[in-house]
Amino acid sequence: MSNQQSAAGIGVGPRSPISAWFHHHRxxxxxxxxxxxxxxxxxxxxILVIGVALALPHLGISIATAVQGQxxxxxxxPQLSLxxxxxxxxxxxxxxxxxxxxxxxxxxxxxxxxxxALAEFTxxxxxxxxxxxxxxxxxxxxxxxxxxxxxxxxGLEQLQIDLGALTGVSQVILDSRWLKRLNAFTxxxxxxxxxxxxxxxxxxxxxxxxxxxxxxxxxxxxxVVIKLIGGGNAFARRPFLYTxxxxxxxxxxxxxxxxxxxxxxxNAPVNRLFELYDQVPAVPSLxxxxxxxxxxxxxxxxxxxxxxxxQLHLTRIQPK
Amino acid sequence: MDVVxxxxxxxxxxxxxxxxxxxxxxxxxxxxxxxxxxxGKSTLLRLLLLLERASSGDIAVGGRPLSKxxxxxxxxxxxxxxxxxxxxxxxxxxxxxxNVALPLEIAGFTQRDIxxxxxxxxxxxxxxxxxxxxxxTLSGGEQQRVGIARAVVARPKILIADEPTGNLDPQLSxxxxxxxxxxxxxxxxxxxxxxxxxxxxxMSHRILTLDKGSLITVGDSQxxxx
Numbered sequence: 001m002s003n004q005q006s007a008a009g010i011g012v013g014p015r016s017p018i019s020a021w022f023h024h025h026r027x028x029x030x031x032x033x034x035x036x037x038x039x040x041x042x043x044x045x046x047i048l049v050i051g052v053a054l055a056l057p058h059l060g061i062s063i064a065t066a067v068q069g070q071x072x073x074x075x076x077x078p079q080l081s082l083x084x085x086x087x088x089x090x091x092x093x094x095x096x097x098x099x100x101x102x103x104x105x106x107x108x109x110x111x112x113x114x115x116x117a118l119a120e121f122t123x124x125x126x127x128x129x130x131x132x133x134x135x136x137x138x139x140x141x142x143x144x145x146x147x148x149x150x151x152x153x154x155g156l157e158q159l160q161i162d163l164g165a166l167t168g169v170s171q172v173i174l175d176s177r178w179l180k181r182l183n184a185f186t187x188x189x190x191x192x193x194x195x196x197x198x199x200x201x202x203x204x205x206x207x208x209x210x211x212x213x214x215x216x217x218x219x220x221x222x223x224v225v226i227k228l229i230g231g232g233n234a235f236a237r238r239p240f241l242y243t244x245x246x247x248x249x250x251x252x253x254x255x256x257x258x259x260x261x262x263x264x265x266x267n268a269p270v271n272r273l274f275e276l277y278d279q280v281p282a283v284p285s286l287x288x289x290x291x292x293x294x295x296x297x298x299x300x301x302x303x304x305x306x307x308x309x310x311q312l313h314l315t316r317i318q319p320k
Numbered sequence: 321m322d323v324v325x326x327x328x329x330x331x332x333x334x335x336x337x338x339x340x341x342x343x344x345x346x347x348x349x350x351x352x353x354x355x356x357x358x359x360g361k362s363t364l365l366r367l368l369l370l371l372e373r374a375s376s377g378d379i380a381v382g383g384r385p386l387s388k389x390x391x392x393x394x395x396x397x398x399x400x401x402x403x404x405x406x407x408x409x410x411x412x413x414x415x416x417x418x419n420v421a422l423p424l425e426i427a428g429f430t431q432r433d434i435x436x437x438x439x440x441x442x443x444x445x446x447x448x449x450x451x452x453x454x455x456x457t458l459s460g461g462e463q464q465r466v467g468i469a470r471a472v473v474a475r476p477k478i479l480i481a482d483e484p485t486g487n488l489d490p491q492l493s494x495x496x497x498x499x500x501x502x503x504x505x506x507x508x509x510x511x512x513x514x515x516x517x518x519x520x521x522x523m524s525h526r527i528l529t530l531d532k533g534s535l536i537t538v539g540d541s542q543x544x545x546x
C-alpha cells in the first residue's frame with residue numbers, strides 16, 4: 001500500500017483514529033444540520049410536538065412550586081395551641097414559653113394571657129353579659145406555637161407529643177387537618193406534573209423515534225453502500241444521533257418559548273388570586289436555568305430517541 | 321493480499337450454494353469467476369466480503385481466517401476491499417465527487433488527501449470533468465466508471481467486481497476490463513465475477529469456473545484450461 005501511495009504521489013493516508021473520530025462527528029453534525037434545514041416544515045412540526053410535550057409538565061411544576069411558596073407566606077393560624085394548667089401563673093407560663101422556644105423546629109411562640117384571651121373571646125362572641133356573670137376567668141394561659149415552615153405533618157405530630165409532656169401543659173391542640181390537605185394538594189400537583197413529564201417524555205421518544213425511523217428508511221440505500229464499503233453501524237448511526245440531538249434541543253427551545261408565553265398569560269389571574277390574600281404577586285417567570293434545563297432535557301430525549309431508533313432499525317439494514 | 325478457500329461450503333436451507341470449494345489466489349493476482357447464473361459466483365464474493373459466513377471449510381484473506389473476525393470487526397475488514405456492483409450503487413443525493421470520496425471519508429482521510437485522491441481516481445476513469453455532476457445524469461458506462469473510481473480511490477488491497485459489465489455494450493465492457501487490468505498491474509488483487517466468456521477469453525488472467533456451487537475448472541485464459 002505504501003509503495004502504491006508514494007508511487008501515485010497521493011497523500012500520506014488516513015488521520016489518527018482519534019482525529020478521524022472527531023472529524024466524522026463534525027461531518028455528521030454538519031450533515032444533520034443541513035438535512036434539518038432541507039425539510040423546514042416537517043421538522044418544525046416535530047419540534048413543536050416536542051416543545052408542547054416538555055412545556056406542559058414544566059408549567060405544572062413551575063406553578064406548583066410558585067403556589068407552594070406563596071402559601072407558605074400566608075398569615076396562617078397557629079399550628080399548635082398549648083393550653084396550660086389553670087394553676088399556672090403568668091410567670092410560670094413565660095418560663096414554659098422559653099422551654100418551648102428552645103425546642104427544634106419552632107419559629108415563634110406567643111404567650112396569650114388568660115385575661116386577654118377572655119377579652120378577645122367576649123369581643124368575638126358578643127357574650128359580654130354571660131362573661132360578666134362569671135365569678136372568675138375560666139380560661140388558662142395559653143401558648144400559640146408557630147413551627148418553622150419546613151416542619152411537615154409528621155414533625156408536627158411528634159412536636160405535639162413532646163410539648164404535651166412538658167410540666168404545666170394541660171392540652172396540646174394540633175390543627176393539622178388543613179395542613180394535611182395543603183400538603184396533599186401540593187404533592188398531588190407535583191406528582192401529576194412528574195407523571196405527565198414521564199408520559200410526555202415517552203411520547204417524545206416514540207414520536208421522534210418514529211420520525212427518525214422514516215429517515216433511516218429513506219436513506220436505506222446510502223446505509224447499505226456505507227456498510228459495503230467499510231462504514232460500520234457507528235458511522236451510519238452518527239448523523240441520526242445528531243438529528244435527534246438537534247431536534248430535541250430545538251424542542252427544548254420551543255418548550256421554553258411556550259412556557260414563557262403561558263406564564264405571561266397566567267400572570268394576571270394568579271396575581272388577582274394572591275391579592276385576595278394580601279400577598280405580593282409572584283407568578284413564576286422563565287429564568288435562564290429553566291431554559292438551560294429544558295434544552296438539556298430536549299437534547300437528552302432526542303438523543304435517547306435516536307439511539308433507540310437506530311438500534312432498532314439501522315442495525316437491521318444489511319447489504320444483500 | 322492472498323485469498324485462500326479451503327473446502328468451503330455454503331448451504332441455504334436444503335440447497336448447497338457452494339460445495340467443497342478450494343482454490344488460492346496470490347497477492348496481486350487477477351482472476352475471473354465465471355459460470356452460469358446460480359453457479360455460486362455471487363455467493364463466493366459475499367463470503368469474501370463477510371456478507372455471509374461459510375457453512376463449512378475455511379477462508380483466509382491475507383493469512384487471516386475470516387471465521388475469527390467478529391461482527392464488530394467486519395466494517396474495518398471491508399476497508400481492505402474495493403467493490404464494484406453491476407447496478408453501480410451510486411447515491412443520487414450527492415455529486416460524483418462525493419460518491420467517490422465516501423470510502424475516504426469513512427477511512428478518515430484529510431480533506432486535502434480526499435481532494436487529491438478523488439481527482440486522481442476520476443482522472444484515471446476519464447471523468448474528472450464530471451465531478452460536480454449528479455450520478456443520475458450520467459450514462460450507464462459513466463456510472464460504472466464512477467463506481468470503479470469509488471472502489472479504487474482508497475487503494476484497496478483487493479478489488480471485487482460482481483458482473484461489472486452486465487449492462488454495458490462490448491466496447492464499454494472492454495474499457496472497464498482494461499481499467500481492472502491497469503489496477504491489477506500496480507499490485508491490487510482483482511476478482512471479477514462475470515458470465516461474459518467472450519470478454520474473459522480476451523484477458524490474460526486466471527479463470528475459476530463454477531457450476532452448481534462447485535469449482536469445475538481453474539485455468540488461464542492464455543494457456544488454455546488446466
